[in-house]
Amino acid sequence: MDAQYTIVIADDHPLFRNALFQSVHMAISGANLLEAESLDTLLSLLEKEHDVDLLLLDLKMPGANGMSGLIQLRNQYPDLPIVVISASEEITVVKQVRSHGAFGFIPKSSDMRALISALHQVLEGEPFFPEGLGDEDDEINDLAQKIASLTPQQYKVLCMLSDGLLNKQIAYELNVSEATIKAHMTAIFRKLGVKNRTQAVIILQQMDLTQ
Template identity: 90%
Template sequence: MDAQYTIVIADDHPLFRNALFQSVHLAISGANLLEADSLDSLLTLLDKEPDVDLLLLDLKMPGANGMSGLIQLRNQYPDLPIVVISASEEPSVIRQVRSHGAFGFIPKSSDMRALIGALNQVLDGEPVFPEGLGEDSDDVSDLTDRIAALTPQQYKVLCMLSDGLLNKQIAYELNVSEATIKAHMTAIFRKLGVKNRTQAVILLQQLDLAP
């Protein structure tokens, strides 16, 4: 495959990122490969690079919060093909990845040949998921829709809330007034269909991967 593709590898483990880098080069000659090691650095990169053809995303990296990172990326970049590459290979995890709008799932345990085959399949426009996953849960789809309804700033506030920060701490981190954060909270609770901070955090934790 000789076409010039721009592919982003988002993973916080340098050794795996390097191995994936080598695999992609073998699969796609002449690919323009970019790297990110956190959700923040990934979002910064995607803002600067509007013509990314494929994102290879690890679910567990700083700022990603399991599935919610994938949902936020789908929300902000609806046309960007995202393939999750993860060590969490349980069918329930893969079903969630699929229901949250990923274009594919490649287990980190895949050998080089399987990885190269999957990458070529994705770039040919064919989704790639392990067989026999069954149907996605309606509850998962509903939760996805609610999280996806948040603006990027509201999502960031929710993640900080999940980290245990107080309103005034969140306001300081985002360089806005405490009144602005309270307004965000009201909107977040309404969109998520919850009544308080605790319920909002529990909802977000439902999207986290099991350890």
């Protein structure tokens, strides 16, 4: 494998990011490696870089609550292969990652040989997930599809809603009118199939996005 690959490593922990950088450098000789330590930094980088071949994403970064970063990235960059690299290795987490459209999941506990093998598999176009996941979870898939139907702005509104902000506060944070926020709320409730704020927040909690 050679320099034709551009790979982004997104992780807020400097030591792990550096270790992953070295591992990827060894696995894919001459690859163009870029780094991001927060969701905002990552989104800014992706706006400038239009030929990214692979994103290695940590779930827990500043600006991302649980699965929210993955969902937002999937919405904005549907064709970008995203592989989650996480210390949260529970089967339920891996299933959620898969249902949200990630191309793979690599546990942070993986040794160098396993990591390199997984990276080669992904770059050759084959998804990589740990064994023993079983079948897709229909309930998770259904919720994931509802969340994924939201626009990036609607998703921001929903996250602020889950933080307990009022319409007026959300409007101020996003620099839009309160009427705009009300319109977003109507669209969000319709897409999620709920009738009020409480039900919308419950869906977020079911998807484990607020942790």
